Amino acid sequence: MTTKKGLITTLILTTSSITTISFINKYIKLSAASKKMLSAGFTKEIFHWRLGDIYYTKTGTGKPLLLIHDLDAASSSYEWHKIIPSLSKDYTVYAIDLLGCGQSEKPCLTYTNYVYVQLISDFIKSEIGHRTDVIATGESSSFIIMACANNPDLFNRVILINPDSINTCSQLPGPYSKYYKRFLDFPVTGTLLYHIAVSKKSIKDFFVNTCFSDPRSIKESYIEAYYEAAHLGFSPKSVYACVRCNYTKCNIINALKKIDNSICIIGGGNKDNIKEISEEYVDFNPAVEYSIIPGTCHLPQLEKPADVLNNISTFLS
Numbered sequence: 001m002t003t004k005k006g007l008i009t010t011l012i013l014t015t016s017s018i019t020t021i022s023f024i025n026k027y028i029k030l031s032a033a034s035k036k037m038l039s040a041g042f043t044k045e046i047f048h049w050r051l052g053d054i055y056y057t058k059t060g061t062g063k064p065l066l067l068i069h070d071l072d073a074a075s076s077s078y079e080w081h082k083i084i085p086s087l088s089k090d091y092t093v094y095a096i097d098l099l100g101c102g103q104s105e106k107p108c109l110t111y112t113n114y115v116y117v118q119l120i121s122d123f124i125k126s127e128i129g130h131r132t133d134v135i136a137t138g139e140s141s142s143f144i145i146m147a148c149a150n151n152p153d154l155f156n157r158v159i160l161i162n163p164d165s166i167n168t169c170s171q172l173p174g175p176y177s178k179y180y181k182r183f184l185d186f187p188v189t190g191t192l193l194y195h196i197a198v199s200k201k202s203i204k205d206f207f208v209n210t211c212f213s214d215p216r217s218i219k220e221s222y223i224e225a226y227y228e229a230a231h232l233g234f235s236p237k238s239v240y241a242c243v244r245c246n247y248t249k250c251n252i253i254n255a256l257k258k259i260d261n262s263i264c265i266i267g268g269g270n271k272d273n274i275k276e277i278s279e280e281y282v283d284f285n286p287a288v289e290y291s292i293i294p295g296t297c298h299l300p301q302l303e304k305p306a307d308v309l310n311n312i313s314t315f316l317s
Contacts, residue, residue: 029231036228037224037228038076038102038103038228038229039103041081042057042059042081042084042095043057044056044057044103045057045058045127047096047123047126049099049119049122050122051105051107051109051115051119052099052104052105052106053104053105054097054098054099054104054105054119054123055077055096055097055102055103055104056077056094056095056096056097056123056127057077057084057094057095058092058094058127059085059088059092059093060087060089060090060091060092061088061091061092062091062092063091063092063132063133064092064094064130064131064132064133065087065091065092065132065133065135066094066096066120066123066124066128066132066133066134066135067080067084067093067095067134067135068096068098068120068134068136068137068140068144069095069096069101069102069137069140070137070138070140070298071098071101071116071138071139071140071239071243072101072240072243073100073101073194073198073229073230073237073239073240073243074198074203074206074226074227075098075101075226075229076097076101076103076225076229077095077096077102078102078225078226079137079299079301080095082301082305083301083308086305086309087309094127094128096123097229098119098140099111099115099116099119099239100233100235100236100242101229101239102229102232103233104233105233105234106232106233106234106235106236106238107235107238108185108235108238110181110247111242111243111247111248112242112247112248113142113146113248113249113250114250116147116248117143117146117147117150120134120143120144120147121147121151121154124155125154131153131154131155132154132155132156133155133156133157133158133159133316134148134155134156134157134158135158135159135160135161135312136159136160136163137160137162137298137299138161138162138163138164138298139243139248141160141163141164142164142169142248142249142250142252143248143250144158144160145158145160145255145256145259146250146252146255148255148259148261149254149255149256150255152259152260152261155261156261156262157262157263157264157315157316158261158263158264159264159265159312159315159316160263160264160265161267161308162265162266162267162271162298162300163265163277163281165273165277166253166256166277166280166281166284168249169249169250169252170249170250170251170252170253171246171249172246172249173245173246173247174245174246177245177246180241180244180245181241181242181245181247184237185237185238185241190237194236194237194240195231197240198231198236200223200227203223203226203227203230204218204223207222207223210297210298211297211299211303212296212297212298212299212302212303213268213269213270213295213296214295217302217303222302253284256281256284256285257285259285260287262287262289263281263285263287263288263289264289264290264291264311264315265278265281265288265289265290265291266290266291266292266293266300266311266312267291268293268296268297268298268300268303269292269293269294269295270296270297271296271297271298275290275292278290278292291311291314293307293308293311
């Protein structure tokens with residue numbers, strides 16, 4: 001009898017806990033999107049891709065220029081909002097939210113480097129229709145290099161902002177990666193863990209420790225926009241899990257050696273080992289140029305947009 005009562009009590013407590021956590025998850029998701037930071041500004045268009053709808057903006061006139069944000073669950077095309085108005089004076093600027101990011105669809109699937117290589121190639125073919133210049137940030141640089149190697153006729157000049165090192169690009173999923181991903185896929189506890197990982201505090205710490213050289217450059221609106229991006233859509237935690245578990249990595253050495261396009265790296269002066277990383281790219285492809293912007297870190301386009309624009313103008317002119 002005592003055992004039966006104990007089981008009933010345990011069941012009630014477990015059910016109550018799950019219900020409470022589910023309520024917390026729903027509240028976090030709804031409140032994160034309440035300010036609609038990503039809906040403001042540029043009008044969004046939709047590319048109906050086979051794995052989900054891709055939201056993007058198209059502004060300006062002139063030669064096409066495609067902007068691709070860093071690959072992170074909290075990233076989106078918002079990262080470019082400080083430089084799009086200036087770029088659109090000379091270019092037709094396309095800025096997309098990658099699958100699993102921003103306002104684009106976020107299906108529950110395993111995101112890989114190949115998925116994004118196909119997305120970018122299909123987007124250029126369908127929505128741009130011409131050979132295009134491309135600017136990409138961070139981890140997204142790897143699938144631009146792969147896409148460029150596979151479909152060189154789609155790409156013109158390429159700018160990489162703080163790309164990952166060759167070694168980082170080549171990392172493989174660890175022995176426990178699939179278990180971590182499965183745990184994150186749990187609808188209640190996995191979602192709660194994800195919400196902790198992309199809380200406002202976590203995003204601010206990420207900005208302070210990784211993205212900005214001067215914390216005074218961090219605006220509250222940046223945190224709000226990234227926080228919103230991390231909570232929109234059906235399964236935002238899916239891309240987070242795949243990035244964390246290295247499913248989106250790819251060895252780019254052969255592709256980097258193969259491509260014949262003009263490539264420029266823009267590095268943040270206070271980004272760890274950025275000069276060494278840039279010279280590593282040059283070693284594999286002597287045509288690669290690089291420029292370092294002092295007083296910036298991982299997101300110079302937000303920290304010192306004028307300096308980034310000067311570098312872009314110099315390379316693309």
